[in-house]
Amino acid sequence: MPDPIESESRKLLGRLRQAMAGDSAGQERLDKIVGLIASSMQTEVCSIYLFRDADTLELCATEGLAEESVHKTRMRLGEGLVGRVARTRRVINAADAPSARGFRYMPETGEERYSSFCGVPIQRLGDALGVLVVQSRDAREYSADEVYALEVVAMVLAEMTELGAFVGEGAALSARHQHPVMFRGTIAQEGAAEGRVFLHDPRVVVTNPISDDPAHEMERLRTAVEELRTSVDALLSGNRSMTNEQVEIFEAYRMFANSRSWMRRMEADIDTGLTAEAAVEKEQSLARTRLTQGGDTYMRERLNDLDDLSNRLLRILTGQGRDTGAEMPENPILIARTIGPGELLDYGKKLRGIVLEDGSVGSHATVVARAWAIPLIINAKGITTEALNGDAILVDGDQGVAHLRPDEAVQSAFRDKLAMQTRAQERYASIRDEPATTLCGTTIGLYMNAGLLADLPSLENSGALGVGLFRTELQFLIRSQMPKRSELSALYRRVMDASAGKPVAFRTLDIGSDKVLPYMKPNDEPNPAMGWRAIRVGLDKPGILRMQLQALVRAASGGPLTVMFPFITLLSEYRAARAELDKVLARERRLGNPLPASLSVGAMLETPSLAFAPDAFFEEVDFISVGGNDLKQFFYAADRENERVRRRYDTLNHSFLSLIELIVSRCRAAGTPISFCGEDAGRPIEAICFAACGFDSLSMRPTSVGPVKHLLRRVHLGEVRDVMAQARHSGELTVREAVSAYLKGHM
Ligand code: PEP
Ligand code: MG
Numbered sequence: 148m149p150d151p152i153e154s155e156s157r158k159l160l161g162r163l164r165q166a167m168a169g170d171s172a173g174q175e176r177l178d179k180i181v182g183l184i185a186s187s188m189q190t191e192v193c194s195i196y197l198f199r200d201a202d203t204l205e206l207c208a209t210e211g212l213a214e215e216s217v218h219k220t221r222m223r224l225g226e227g228l229v230g231r232v233a234r235t236r237r238v239i240n241a242a243d244a245p246s247a248r249g250f251r252y253m254p255e256t257g258e259e260r261y262s263s264f265c266g267v268p269i270q271r272l273g274d275a276l277g278v279l280v281v282q283s284r285d286a287r288e289y290s291a292d293e294v295y296a297l298e299v300v301a302m303v304l305a306e307m308t309e310l311g312a313f314v315g316e317g318a319a320l321s322a323r324h325q326h327p328v329m330f331r332g333t334i335a336q337e338g339a340a341e342g343r344v345f346l347h348d349p350r351v352v353v354t355n356p357i358s359d360d361p362a363h364e365m366e367r368l369r370t371a372v373e374e375l376r377t378s379v380d381a382l383l384s385g386n387r388s389m390t391n392e393q394v395e396i397f398e399a400y401r402m403f404a405n406s407r408s409w410m411r412r413m414e415a416d417i418d419t420g421l422t423a424e425a426a427v428e429k430e431q432s433l434a435r436t437r438l439t440q441g442g443d444t445y446m447r448e449r450l451n452d453l454d455d456l457s458n459r460l461l462r463i464l465t466g467q468g469r470d471t472g473a474e475m476p477e478n479p480i481l482i483a484r485t486i487g488p489g490e491l492l493d494y495g496k497k498l499r500g501i502v503l504e505d506g507s508v509g510s511h512a513t514v515v516a517r518a519w520a521i522p523l524i525i526n527a528k529g530i531t532t533e534a535l536n537g538d539a540i541l542v543d544g545d546q547g548v549a550h551l552r553p554d555e556a557v558q559s560a561f562r563d564k565l566a567m568q569t570r571a572q573e574r575y576a577s578i579r580d581e582p583a584t585t586l587c588g589t590t591i592g593l594y595m596n597a598g599l600l601a602d603l604p605s606l607e608n609s610g611a612l613g614v615g616l617f618r619t620e621l622q623f624l625i626r627s628q629m630p631k632r633s634e635l636s637a638l639y640r641r642v643m644d645a646s647a648g649k650p651v652a653f654r655t656l657d658i659g660s661d662k663v664l665p666y667m668k669p670n671d672e673p674n675p676a677m678g679w680r681a682i683r684v685g686l687d688k689p690g691i692l693r694m695q696l697q698a699l700v701r702a703a704s705g706g707p708l709t710v711m712f713p714f715i716t717l718l719s720e721y722r723a724a725r726a727e728l729d730k731v732l733a734r735e736r737r738l739g740n741p742l743p744a745s746l747s748v749g750a751m752l753e754t755p756s757l758a759f760a761p762d763a764f765f766e767e768v769d770f771i772s773v774g775g776n777d778l779k780q781f782f783y784a785a786d787r788e789n790e791r792v793r794r795r796y797d798t799l800n801h802s803f804l805s806l807i808e809l810i811v812s813r814c815r816a817a818g819t820p821i822s823f824c825g826e827d828a829g830r831p832i833e834a835i836c837f838a839a840c841g842f843d844s845l846s847m848r849p850t851s852v853g854p855v856k857h858l859l860r861r862v863h864l865g866e867v868r869d870v871m872a873q874a875r876h877s878g879e880l881t882v883r884e885a886v887s888a889y890l891k892g893h894m
Contacts, residue, residue, distance in 0.1 A: 156295065156296035156299045156300065156419040156420055157361075157418070157420035158187065158420075159183070159184065159187045159188075159296055159300060159420075160299065160300065160303065160357045160419065160420030161357075161359055161420060162183050162187065163180060163183060163300065163303060163357065164357040164359070166179040166180060166183055167180075167307070173313040174207075174208070174313070176307075176313060177195055177207055177208035177313050178208050178210075180195070180208070180304070181193040181194060181195055181208045181209055181210040182210045184210075184279075184281065184297075184300060185210040185211060185281070188281060188293060188296070188297075190281045190282065190283045190289075191211045191261065191282065191283050191284055192209065192210065192211030192212055192258070192261055192280070192281060192282035193209070193210045193211065193279075193280070193281050194206055194209040194210070194211070194212055194279075194280045194281075194282075195207050195208045195209075195269075195277060195278075195279055195280075195304065196222075196229050196233075196277050196278045196279075196280065197269070197276060197277035197308065197313070198233075198275070198276060198277055198326075199221065200326055201224075201326065201328065202223055202224045203221050203222070203223055203224070204221065204222050204223075204224065204229060204230060204233055204277065204278065205218060205220070205221050206218070206219070206220040206221070206256070207277075207313070209256075211261075211282065212256040212257060212258055213255060213256050213257040215255070216253070216255045216256045216257075219255065220253050220255055220256055222251070222253075226251060227249060227250065227251035227253070228241070228244060228247060228249055228250055228251070228264055228266055229266055229278045229280060230249075230251075231249045232266035232267065232268050232278045232280075233268060233275050233277070233278050234275075236268045236270055236436045237268070238265070238266065238267045238268070238294055238298070239264065239265070239266050240264075240265045240288055240289050240294055241263065241264050241265075241288075242262065242263050242286045242287055242288040243262055243263070243286050244261070244262060244263060244264035244282070245262070247264070258282065260284060261282040261283060261284055262283070262284060262285065262286040263282060263283045263284075263285065263286055263287050263288065263289070264280065264281075264282050265280065265281050265282075265289040265293070265294060265297065266278050266279070266280045267279050267294065267297045267298050267301045268301065268436075269301045269302075269304050269305045269308065270301070270432055270436065271302075271305040271306065271308075271309055271428070271432060271532075272350075272428070272431060272432050272435050272532050274435075274529070274532050274533070276304075276305050276308050276309070277304075277308065279297060279300065279301045279304060281297065295419070296419070298429075299416065299419045299420070299421060299429070302356070302421070302425065302428070302429045302432065303356045303357060303421070303425070305432075306353055306356040306425065306428075307356075309352075310352070310354065325552065326552065327550065327551065327552045327553050327554045327557065328533055328550075328551045328552065329548060329549070329550050329551070330502065330524070330527040330528070330529065330530050330533075330548065330549045330550075330551065331527070331547060331548055332502065332503075332525055332526040332527035332528075332530075332547050332549065333508065333524065333525050333526040333547055333790055334524065334544060334545070334546075334547040335506065335508050335513045335516065335517070335523040335524065335525045335544075336513070336516050336517045336520065336521060336522055336523035336544055337522065337544045337545045338500075338520060338521070338522035338542075338544040338545070338850070339522060339542065339544060339545065339561070339564060339565055339568060340478070340499040340500035340521075340522050340541075340542045340544075341478065341499070341539075341540075341541050341542075341558075341561065341562070341565065342476070342477070342478030342479055342480040342499040342500060342540060342542075343476035343477065343478060343479060343537050343538065343539060343540065344476075344479075344480055344482050344534045344535065344536055344537060344538040344539075344540050344551070345475050345476060345479040345480065345481050345498075345536065346482050346483070346531070346534065346535075346536050347482065347483030347484075347486055347490070348458075348484065348531070349467075349536060350531070350532070351424075351458065351461040351462060351465050351467050352465075352467070353422070353424045353425055353428055353461075353465070355422050355424075355425075356421060356422055356424075356425035357420055357421065357422065357425070358417070358420065358421065358422040358423075358425075359420070361417050361418055361420070364417045364421070364422050364423045364426070365414060365417055365423075367422075367423040367464065368413060368417060368423040368426065368427075368464075371423065371460055371463040371464045372404065372410065372460065374463050375404050375456070375459055375460050375463060376401075376404045376405065378459070379400045379401050379456075380401065399452040400452055400455070400456050403452060403456050404456060409430065409453075412430050413426040413427060413429075413430055414426075416429050416430070423464050424461055424464045424465055427460050427461055427464065428457070428461065430457065431453070431454060431457035431458075431461075434453050434454060434457070435454060475497070476536075476537055478499045479494075479497065479498055479499060480498070480499055480500040480501070480502065480540045480542055481494060481498050481500070481501045481502070482501075482502050482503075482530055482531060482534045482540075483501075483503055483504070483531065484503065484504045484505055485503055485504070485505045485506050486501075486503065486506075486512045487512060490512075491512050491515050491516065492515060492625055495601075496519055496521075496601060498521055499521070499522075499542075500521060500522040500523070500524075500540075500542035500544070501516055501521055501522070501523045501524070501542075502523075502524045502527050502530055502540075502542060502549045503523070503524070503526070503527065504526070504527055504528060504529070504530055504531045505525065505526065506523075506525035506526065507525065507788055508525065508787070508788050508790075508793070513525070514598070514618075514621065514624075515599075515621070515625075517848065518596075518597065518598045518599055518602055518618075519599075519601070519602070520605075520848055520849060520850045522542045522543075522544030523544060524542060524544060524547050524548070524549055526790075527549055530549065530551070533551060534551055538552050539551075539552055539553060539558075540552075540553075541553050541557065541558065541561045543561065543564075571853075571854070572853065574853075574857065575610075575852075575853025575854065575856070575857055576853070578610070578853070578856060578857060578860065579608075579609070579610035579853070580610060581610075581856070581860070583855070583856040583859045583860065584859075584860060585838070585859055585860065585862055585863060585864050586860075586861065586862060587863045587864050587865055589838070589864055591838045591842070591843070591844060591845060591859055592612050592615075592822070592843060592844030592845070593610070593611055593612060593844070593846075593847070593852050593855060593856055593859075594611050594612055594613050594614060594615030594616075594652075594822070594824075594844055594845070594846040594847075595609055595611035595613075595614055595615065595846060595847060595848065595849045595852060596614070596615065596616040596617075596618070596824060596846050596847060596848055596849075597614045597616070597617050597618070597642075597651075597849075598617065598618035598619075598620075598621035598622075599621055599622075600638065600641055600642060600645065602849070603642060603645035603646060604645075605849035606645070606646055606647075606649060606849070607647075608849070609849035609850070609853065610852055610853065610856065611649075611849060611852050612649060612650075612844075613646065613649035613650035613651060613652075614642075614646060614649070614650070614651040614652060614846075615652055615772065615822055615824050615845070615846020615847075616652060616654055616711075616772065616824040616846045617642065617651050617652060617653045617654060618654055618657065619653055619654060619655060619656055619657075619695065620656050620657050620658050622638060623656060623658065624658075624664065626666075627666060629664075629666055629667075629691075632694045632697060632698050632701075633698075635694070635695065635698035635702075636697075636698040636699075636701040636702045637702075638702075639653065639698055639699055639702035639703075640701075640702040640704070642702075643702060643703065643706065650707070650709055651709065652709040652710070652711055652747075652749065652772065652846075653699055653708075653709065653710050653711070654710075654711050654712075654713050654751065655682070655685060655692060655695055655696070655710065655711070655712055655713065655724075656681070656684070656685060656691065656692070656695060656713075657680065657681040657713040657714065658680065658681070658684055659675060659678060659679050659680025659681060659683070659684050676777075676780065676786065676787075676788075677781075680714060681713040681714030682712050682713055682714050682715055682720055682724055683714065683720075685712070685724065685727075686720065686723050686724065686727075689727055692724070692727050693727055693730065693731055696710070696727060696728050696731045697731050697734075697735070700731060700732065700735050700740070700742070700743060701735070701740065703743045704741055705741035705742070705743070705744055706743065706744055707743060707744055707745040707746075707747075708743035708745070708746050708747070709747040709748075709749070710728065710746075710747070710748050710749070711748070711749035711750060711751055711770075711772055712724040712725075712748075712749075712750055712751065713751045713753065713774065714751060714753050714754065714774075714777065715750040715751060715752070715753075715754075715757060716754045716756050716757060717756070717757075717760065718760050718761055718763060718764040718767070721750050721764060721767065721768060722767070725748055725767075728748060732746075746769075747769040747770060748768070748769050749768055749769055749770040749771060749772055750764075750768045750771055750772075751771075751772050751773075751774045751824075752771050752772070752773045752774065752778065752810060753773075753774035753776075753777035753778050753781070754777070754778070755778065755781055755782050755806065758806055758809055758810050758813070762813075762816075762817065765813050765814055765816070765817035765819050766817045768819060769819075769820075770819060770820040770821070770822065771810070771814055771819055771820070771821050771822070772821075772822045772823070772824045772846070773807075773810060773821070773822070773823045773824065773825065773842075774824060774825055775798070775823055775824070775825025775826065775827045775828065776825040776826055776827075777825075778806075778825065779796070779798060779803065779825070779827075780793075782802075782803060782806060783795075783796040783803070797880075797881045797883060798827045798830075798833050799832070799833065799836055799882050799883045799886070800880055800881045801875055801879075801880055801881070801882075804836070804840070804871070804875075804882065807837070807840050808840055808841075811840050811841040811842065812841075815841065820843050820844070821841075821842055821843055821844075822842060822843060822844040822846055823837050823842050823844075823845050823846070824845075824846035824847075826847075826848075828845040828846055828847040828851075828855075829845075829847030829848050829850075829851030829852075829855065830851070831851075831854055831855055831858050831890070832883060832886055832887055832890065834847070834851075834855040834858070834859070835858060835859065835862055835867055835886060835890065836871060836882065836886055838859060838864055838867075839864045839867040839868045839871060858890065858893075858894075861893045861894070862893055866889070867886060867889065870882070870885050870886055870889045871885070871886060873885065874886075
């Protein structure tokens, strides 16, 4: 640790600030800085290498190496010692550089004269921007204090680079955040969108990294940390509805907020001449580097907590809130680390696309984005640090790729793709009011899935015959309190009105599993997807189920009503749920309220056991809707939310198709209508196969209705059945390739 009284780095930073104060151009500043560092550290060479593009470093200024090599000498990431520092984001301090691992000699620089080498990464929040290097003739190893001083200077250089301090005439440098960058994430909602970045949580900008008054900065830091501690304590004590997981997170926050070692490190940074905010950011940067360099999950989680906490502290210190007053651009693409469903709903449907750094396919935000058919990519690592408000961005939800600040070639290829999609949409619009009748004369009912009132306009645009699955839990999830019966009833009425006579199948609450109500005491379940969820909750807490059923009956106000129960596993559960409905109907009759003119009560088949239920089940239900998302996860024992396994098993695999055929045949035998409402219903190849298997109807996202209908109208289901049978007969494990080849001939 440096001498706190008058450390080398503080002196150096003081001189650096003077050098930066004038309004010199970018290159001039860089030249001054390298000269200053070399003389202060009494070393012959000081050089700054910055990233030219994502893979190439360029020598941008030097004191000591050949002047002609500036802006000429380049190396790839990982190449030579400089490239290695940039890639590993670790310091290399070698007394005898030529014999160090990875050394590569750059003849044009004249560096053969220098023996020792010390390179430190120039990085900001875990993001490598370049490398600061000192070299000397004698084979000396730089001391820990010298390395520390270099790290502090590198941190300031990172801030300056970020602020564009080195851009300008003759500098041949482009500022950070101007290069195109591609992010590969996980597909959460397909679709393509072009727009401009809108940051949910704009990053804090540190404009004053250097200070000459450590005592004042120390005081600022202490006051800010005190405020942070109080706010974390208040969060913990004031919020009773927190889940165990949330409590754990905030406990970790509290631990960090009270951490002496964190505080000590920041105080030492201030001692070296940094401002309080620069000290916070320096430690945050180091933590981020460790975060990206692996470690166990627990450690990563804790470092994530520290990252969030640092952001809070930075906001306190700089006074920069979330709301920076940045106007939402046209065609906004929302960029965030994560986002809650409520916040997403606040933004509304004006968003064109969403890219999240974290997130999960089963999160509520994903559910909302899907319901709205907004392209969504999750797990796009690094996007929140790279993107700036207003940046151009292309979201390719079909490939799970986002192109930030795309170059012209990418942009034009993307626009071609969009144009093709628009042409396809026009084609679908032309058959919107036509039936989905195949060449062999079978008509399949195409319905849409919905969950919000805002989804209903899609009913008309998509050409769906009605809503085959209305997920009622969304209304419960987006509120902070349990909705009242009268509110629910009014909402269901509005849904019925908006559907203008088309049928809507209301699914009763499917909470539990990944859908935890913010106002219900969470259960710590080891395996929530197979735990206390959906109808299991409904039957154990009949008050909620009855309240919802009553709201539905009242909303129908004498008109038709379709209800289905989720996650039925046994015939007895269906009977018990239906008995609750009968009780509600009897009560409404007693109260003199009108009963539904026609009532259709179905069950969702989402567990394999139900396929083997007694015949009575298939005879008693009015209809069956296959919830393929859940059915598949339990059939294959592959968590639908786990990226590692969720795409592993094909829906069109022989085994799953055999289950599907069994279900269809049992419904046929009982004369019970059967529909499929999982995600697969909206995938064209799957949809065609389901139709060939004998499904009467399919319910899907509104945007899938057109493509599925288009294809259905061009096939002969007998031929599809033959293709499927042949593929299975010849031993193929999935019929996908065979059916896909058949369909290609019918496009
Ligand atoms: C399903 O499981 O397929 C289904 C439609 O229900 P959810 O996706 O809401 O669980
Ligand atoms: Mg389900």
